[in-house]
Amino acid sequence: MIRRISSFRARTLGTLCALLLTSAAWADAQSDYADHCASCHGDTRLGGVGPALIPETLKRMRGPRVAAVIAEGRTATQMPAFAHNLNALQIEELAGWLKSPLETAPDWAEADIMASRTLDADYVEIDAPVWSSDPMNITLVVETGDHNVSVLDGDTFEVLDRFETPFAVHGGPKFSPDGRYVFIMSRDGWVQKYDIWALQQVGRVRAGLNSRNIAMSGDGKWLAVANYLPNSLTLLSTRDLSVAKVIEIKSRKGNPSRVSAVYQAPPRESFVLALKDVPEIWEVFYGANPPQSGLGHDFRIEGQFKNPNPFPVRKITTPDYLDDFFFDQTYEYVMGASRDGNGGQVIDLVIGQKVADLDLPGMPHLGSGITWRRGDTTVMATPHLTDGTVSVIDMETWETVKRIKTEGPGFFMRSHENSPYVWADVFFGPNKDVMHVIDKKTLEIVRTLRPAPGKTVAHVEFTKDGSHALVSIWEDDGAVIIYDAKTLEEFRRLPMRKPSGKYNVWNKITFSEGTSH
Known part of the structure; x- marks a missing residue:
């Protein structure tokens, strides 16, 4: 037994x-x-x-x-x-x-990364798209069943291309600020650059051995790759996938750590990192004029700020480990939660200190948190990974406005500024075939959809104007279901191989309300 x-x-x-x-x-x-x-x-x-x-x-x-x-x-x-x-x-x-060590200790330094880089010899940069669709309403669908991505016209829902990706894509793809290029990362550290206009891969590079996610700088010049192995942050040039810098992750006390996640903070011209193994968050600056405080003595000479090396790092000690986090609209505050904890904390990036606690039990998935205007304030909502709850928090008082009971733990939430609804899945448990539609004003569930009984329903994305919502049937013989976002009626169904995330160019590059960033 x-x-x-x-x-x-x-x-x-x-x-x-x-x-x-x-x-x-x-x-x-x-x-x-x-x-x-x-x-x-x-x-x-x-x-x-x-x-x-x-x-x-x-x-x-x-x-x-x-x-x-x-x-x-x-x-x-x-x-x-x-x-x-x-x-x-x-x-x-x-x-x-x-728990035993490998025969050869894993290492992946700048030379290894550069040796892995390949640029497609037959790729030619073009002046205009090879298709006539709205370039801002293109949506990418990641199909994990056979490791491909489908490129959809957001108006006609025609599949413009379907291209192979590295094995096991992880984390959301990131678009260049003009929406032309997309960068896709796999769990084994491969980063792929694809030209949406040309419908052609540009190249690939292995930025780490085991990686978590990527972030695009606000100016579109740099791509940050968060690595579990080695303990590093790899910074790539988006132009040619060359290495700009590899930053070893060690705490103020010299303890190494994996990087749980990296996101961009555009107004601050920085990347913000959550660390898995030490109670710190890091801010890595890519702009021309990083702040003159919090960076240590190496960045000051005779009272004047200097930047002898690109991408200076600021380390902020936190009261607890932050496995995941979310920004407010100003990017001044970080709301963080530990996967091992029963709550959250708010860190003020300006002063580098915790300023509030969050009442967030149930392992909140802040990486999928979204915000919207509600009355005279802005609220943030996040699903819980271990109980059937969506927490809604006032982002001025940091108080919990409501806990919405759902039919099970969820993973993803989405909305759009032109939609009165929030869509929340029930990714885990026996009711994984459920998608809740929640009214933004009343915070009540107004419709519960079951488009494929018994199958996993997950991850919503909207078209550029918010008129349609795309939902995944997360199965090998799955589909992307397109709903009229106003009537909540099914409009069309596109067969797909285990479609997971869907990413609309306009919503992602404009940080549309209701989109996780």
Whole structure:
């Protein structure tokens, strides 16, 4: 009989290591990994759909906890339980092997990145699009079923192109400020540049070994890549994908950390980083005139500001770890939440200190938070990953306005300035086929859609004018369903291979209300 999670937690790391001393146990663990784990986490344990499984990324999890996750799965992720595939001894041996170092320590420096870069020889820059659609109403659909992206005309919903991406795209694609180019990143660190006008790939570069997301600078010159492995932030030139700088991530005390997420703060001409393993957030400046405080003595000479190296870094200590965060409209405040915590905090980027606490239980997914004007204030709403709730917060008082009960934990929310509604999915649990439509004024659910009973319904994107909402049936034989955003009636259904995120050029480059940034 398979022992449950309590028995895994009860075993000591010493006992676990003892089990792994035999070569037979080691070989069995490697075989089990190949059979059950490699398809998601990579043949070399350096990550794929799932994160890298090596000591550098598992350092906050003791051996028994790793075993528990293998046995029971992980809440609010795509990590399944394997207690029905592996017995208790197999799971303990596998957990111990995952905590063992690789034969060769992973490293990915600037020279490695540049050696991976390829620019397509047949790519030719053109002066105008090869299609007649509205270039601001193009929508990209990421199809994870076979690792492709479909390019949609947002007016006719015709598929203009369908191109192959790197394996396991992760995080939202980022558009250049003119909407012409899009940059797409995969979990194994590959960054792809694609010319939407020409419907042609420009090139690729591997910016890390296991990466989280990317951010575009407000001026369109730089792309920041947040890496789990190595512990770094890679800054690329958007022009030719060359390396501008690789920043090693170490805290003020010298402790290394993975980067949970990176986002741009356009008015501040900076990137803001959430760190996974240390209680700090970082601000990396790309503008010509970064602030003259908070950067340390290396950036001052004879009372005058100087920038001997590009991309100076400011490190802000926080009371808790921030795995995810959200900006207010001025980009002065960061609202952060830890995946391990039951609340959130507001950090003032100007003074570099916490100024408020947020009542946010239930593991809020702030990366999918959205804002809209409601009466004489602005509110922010975020789904919860562990309970059926959407929290709505007043962004002037930081008080919770309402907790909207849903039919289960959600992952994505979207709205549009021309829509009276917020759309929220129920990504996890038995009601994953539900999409709630919430009135922005009353904060009440006005319609619950079930477009494909029993199948996962997720992630909404709007057309440029907000007239239509695009919803994913997140299955291998899935579809993108197009709704009339006013009547909430289905308009059209486009077959797709496990479509996940959808990204409209105009909404993303203008930071449209209701779009996560």
